[in-house]
Amino acid sequence: xxxxxxxxxxxxxxxxxxxxxxxxxxxxxxxxxxxxxxxxxxxxxxxxxxxxxxxxxxxxxxxxxxxxxxxxxxxxxxxxxxxxxxxxxxxxxxxxxxxxxxxxxxxxxxxxxxxxxxxxxxxxxxxxxxxxxxxxxxxxxxxxxxxxxxxxxxxxxxxxxxxxxxxxxxxxxxxxxxxxxxxxxxxxxxxxxxxxxxxxxxxxxxxxxxxxxxxxxxxxxxxxxxxxxxxxxxxxxxxxxxxxxxxxxxxxxxxxxxxxxxxxxxxxxxxxxxxxx
Amino acid sequence: xxxxxxxxxxxxxxxxxxxxxxxxxxxxxxxxxxxxxxxxxxxxxxxxxxxxxxxxxxxxxxxxxxxxxxxxxxxxxxxxxxxxxxxxxxxxxxxxxxxxxxxxxxxxxxxxxxxxxxxxxxxxxxxxxxxxxxxxxxxxxxxxxxxxxxxxxxxxxxxxxxxxxxxxxxxxxxxxxxxxxxxxxxxxxxxxxxxxxxxxxxxxxxxxxxxxxxxxxxxxxxxxxxxxxxxxxxxxxxxxxxxxxxxxxxxxxxxxxxxxxxxxxxxxxxxxxxxxxxxxxxxxxxxxxxxxxxxxxxxxxxxxxxxxxxxxxxxxxxxxxxxxxxxxxxxxxxxxxxxxxxxxxxxxxxxxxxxxxxxxxxxxxxxxxxxxxxxxxxxxxxxxxxxxxxxxxxxxxxxxxxxxxxxxxxxxxxxxxxxxxxxxxxxxxxxxxxxxxxxxxxxxxxxxxxxxxxxxxxxxxxxxxxxxxxxxxxxxxxxxxxxxxxxxxxxxxxxxxxxxxxxxxxxxxxxxxxxxxxxxxxxxxxxxxxxxxxxxxxxxxxxxx
Numbered sequence: 001x002x003x004x005x006x007x008x009x010x011x012x013x014x015x016x017x018x019x020x021x022x023x024x025x026x027x028x029x030x031x032x033x034x035x036x037x038x039x040x041x042x043x044x045x046x047x048x049x050x051x052x053x054x055x056x057x058x059x060x061x062x063x064x065x066x067x068x069x070x071x072x073x074x075x076x077x078x079x080x081x082x083x084x085x086x087x088x089x090x091x092x093x094x095x096x097x098x099x100x101x102x103x104x105x106x107x108x109x110x111x112x113x114x115x116x117x118x119x120x121x122x123x124x125x126x127x128x129x130x131x132x133x134x135x136x137x138x139x140x141x142x143x144x145x146x147x148x149x150x151x152x153x154x155x156x157x158x159x160x161x162x163x164x165x166x167x168x169x170x171x172x173x174x175x176x177x178x179x180x181x182x183x184x185x186x187x188x189x190x191x192x193x194x195x196x197x198x199x200x201x202x203x204x205x206x207x208x209x210x211x212x213x214x215x216x217x218x219x220x221x222x223x224x225x226x227x228x229x230x231x232x233x234x235x236x237x238x239x240x241x242x243x244x245x246x247x248x249x250x251x252x253x254x255x256x257x258x259x260x261x262x263x264x265x266x267x268x269x270x271x272x273x274x275x276x277x
Numbered sequence: 278x279x280x281x282x283x284x285x286x287x288x289x290x291x292x293x294x295x296x297x298x299x300x301x302x303x304x305x306x307x308x309x310x311x312x313x314x315x316x317x318x319x320x321x322x323x324x325x326x327x328x329x330x331x332x333x334x335x336x337x338x339x340x341x342x343x344x345x346x347x348x349x350x351x352x353x354x355x356x357x358x359x360x361x362x363x364x365x366x367x368x369x370x371x372x373x374x375x376x377x378x379x380x381x382x383x384x385x386x387x388x389x390x391x392x393x394x395x396x397x398x399x400x401x402x403x404x405x406x407x408x409x410x411x412x413x414x415x416x417x418x419x420x421x422x423x424x425x426x427x428x429x430x431x432x433x434x435x436x437x438x439x440x441x442x443x444x445x446x447x448x449x450x451x452x453x454x455x456x457x458x459x460x461x462x463x464x465x466x467x468x469x470x471x472x473x474x475x476x477x478x479x480x481x482x483x484x485x486x487x488x489x490x491x492x493x494x495x496x497x498x499x500x501x502x503x504x505x506x507x508x509x510x511x512x513x514x515x516x517x518x519x520x521x522x523x524x525x526x527x528x529x530x531x532x533x534x535x536x537x538x539x540x541x542x543x544x545x546x547x548x549x550x551x552x553x554x555x556x557x558x559x560x561x562x563x564x565x566x567x568x569x570x571x572x573x574x575x576x577x578x579x580x581x582x583x584x585x586x587x588x589x590x591x592x593x594x595x596x597x598x599x600x601x602x603x604x605x606x607x608x609x610x611x612x613x614x615x616x617x618x619x620x621x622x623x624x625x626x627x628x629x630x631x632x633x634x635x636x637x638x639x640x641x642x643x644x645x646x647x648x649x650x651x652x653x654x655x656x657x658x659x660x661x662x663x664x665x666x667x668x669x670x671x672x673x674x675x676x677x678x679x680x681x682x683x684x685x686x687x688x689x690x691x692x693x694x695x696x697x698x699x700x701x702x703x704x705x706x707x708x709x710x711x712x713x714x715x716x717x718x719x720x721x722x723x724x725x726x727x728x729x730x731x732x733x734x735x736x737x738x739x740x741x742x743x744x745x746x747x748x749x750x751x752x753x754x755x756x757x758x759x760x761x762x763x764x765x766x767x768x769x770x771x772x773x774x775x776x777x778x779x780x781x782x783x784x785x786x787x788x789x790x791x792x793x794x795x796x797x798x799x800x801x802x803x804x805x806x807x808x809x810x811x812x813x814x815x816x817x818x819x820x821x822x
Contacts, residue, residue, distance in 0.1 A: 165640045165645045166646055166648045169709075171606075172604055172605075172606075172637075172638055173659070174630050174633040174634075188648065
């Protein structure tokens with residue numbers, strides 16, 4: 001790669017910063033997640049009379065910066081785990097449907113159509129309202145709902161690859177479905193899937209934040225960014241900006257990952273080099 | 278000289294390549310080619326793919342296709358240097374003084390418009406004739422080109438006529454504006470041999486009748502010898518040899534031209550059937566799922582160990598379907614196939630691993646027959662691992678042995694298919710088939726996508742491997758010259774049935790049935806006057822009419 005466009009560079013740097021923050025949250029955060037350090041809604045550094053806390057404090061007097069850092073960790077961890085789940089199930093099922101074809105493909109595709117016809121947020125709310133919301137449950141619910149999109153894409157890509165002579169050659173050799181999916185199709189379908197990975201990650205972030213904002217996502221004492229918007233939203237009425245900080249963080253993460261994903265997508269779909277070799 | 282129509286001097290053509298992961302580079306693809314063409318003469322441009330022949334042909338219209346740029350030299354048409362012309366001048370030139378006939382007529386015609394409207398379009402655009410006059414011209418051309426019902430032919434849509442007819446309609450389109458020069462870019466390459474001969478004859482007749490000059494671009498020397506006055510042999514964007522047809526065909530000076538002329542001269546003695554047949558196809562009938570039409574009708578052939586059975590026919594004759602029936606991809610509805618003394622299950626999934634191993638396949642398009650994300654080592658090594666359980670160093674050593682056997686040597690084992698030439702790719706596919714130690718290899722048009730010299734090399738390799746390994750080939754092809762040089766027995770297929778079957782000498786010795794006669798006589802021979810001779814002596818009309 002000789003040149004990275006400026007937008008992708010900005011995206012890369014910001015994304016890296018977010019992920020580093022998530023990994024080293026325990027080291028960076030000045031206070032504990034649930035440590036009450038001051039008064040309710042102390043002022044941040046940009047107000048006329050800044051308090052000693054950089055981003056101020058939240059609705060019960062906890063340091064907002066520390067909570068933002070821990071929230072980053074939880075948000076990114078959840079989104080990453082959900083993306084992995086959605087990709088593992090979506091792509092393997094999609095490839096299998098394309099390879100086996102016939103009624104297997106029909107049944108799986110129609111089930112996926114069924115799920116896609118329901119708004120995923122409402123579906124998630126229904127499922128989560130009857131289950132005990134723990135982190136693994138969240139990851140699996142979000143991951144599986146998102147995997148329908150990945151299934152569609154990977155099936156479409158794989159259907160084009162399945163008709164190639166090299167797949168026929170593998171079949172004539174007597175190879176099983178496992179080899180055909182993992183060794184013949186997967187390496188050739190990787191580029192479009194990697195680009196999709198970025199987009200799905202962002203959707204997972206937004207999804208988790210939305211659920212938490214509605215109170216069905218991450219449960220206290222843990223906190224993610226969506227939950228923090230919820231906790232501090234009352235303050236907006238009194239001109240207190242604490243709810244905006246996590247909102248901006250969500251937007252910044254989404255945009256920066258998007259910039260990277262866009263760039264990868266451009267590279268892999270470009271006709272001049274990139275995908276071929 | 279007053280009657281020089283096209284004068285190309287020291288033409289240089291460049292392009293920009295985009296190697297993945299590197300900065301774009303400018304390269305030169307044609308290095309200073311010069312030639313002249315007189316009025317009413319035909320110059321054949323011949324060379325392998327990548328020789329620059331199409332690029333040179335298009336430069337006579339000052340056109341560079343797909344990012345190609347003319348970087349140097351001069352091209353004079355009727356005394357004017359067209360490379361210095363502005364867009365308006367070029368517009369007047371293209372489609373009026375110089376016209377173009379593309380390789381694939383099916384892709385070049387607009388399927389939504391009637392043939393007549395497309396044939397006269399340029400003539401009307403240039404204001405060369407009124408609509409009635411242009412249509413009259415077109416009908417005359419249809420007649421000259423031997424199209425059926427010339428008065429009403431133009432009312433049809435492109436999908437309503439055959440490929441050969443469409444190619445002739447495109448020739449009419451090019452001739453309709455009464456140009457001085459027509460560029461024919463591989464006009465018969467995509468056609469079956471029996472259709473090719475008619476189109477070739479029609480083009481030749483039309484060129485003579487209208488007195489137009491032509492550049493005839495092809496990779497088949499035997500074809501170009503029938504229509505041209507002069508021939509220019511190109512290789513890697515340089516002129517190899519430039520002379521009259523009789524000089525090039527009869528007394529070629531350069532080594533490369535000599536190789537091209539004698540490309541079909543592989544000698545192969547017919548082996549007589551011996552012992553038990555290895556493959557026995559008995560009364561096989563097959564159709565594709567959801568259709569009501571038998572693609573194979575009662576086909577019976579036999580193949581003996583260590584021998585080659587060539588299955589010959591035009592596209593649509595069912596020869597590839599026969600291969601699919603034998604490999605189990607298309608289970609036959611009737612009939613039985615036995616292999617090495619045991620009956621083969623009709624369905625692929627019911628076959629034993631031993632059956633799969635002993636019956637290997639090589640494909641026409643080596644590009645798509647290999648996974649582009651696997652290295653040569655993985656591609657050849659997988660059957661070794663899969664059938665024989667070879668691993669690690671032992672596998673790598675055996676892969677290298679196989680590479681040596683296909684004359685590729687060291688340094689290829691870690692390369693990806695994209696880093697190989699067309700001939701090398703096909704060799705790797707052969708090695709992959711050999712790795713399974715098969716008794717039978719099905720070769721489906723394995724040389725048709727290759728340049729003649731590369732194809733000849735592959736055929737020699739296959740024969741040599743047969744001698745060493747004793748493997749039998751079922752060789753599917755439409756190219757009779759290949760058949761002559763490789764087969765022991767031949768099955769001629771026509772519309773799903775075996776038309777003629779037997780030892781090579783028997784099949785190729787008269788008396789012929791009508792179809793075999795047509796097929797055999799349609800293969801271009803490297804002789805002057807061959808075309809006229811054949812047309813005067815044939816008994817059956819080809820399907821293209």
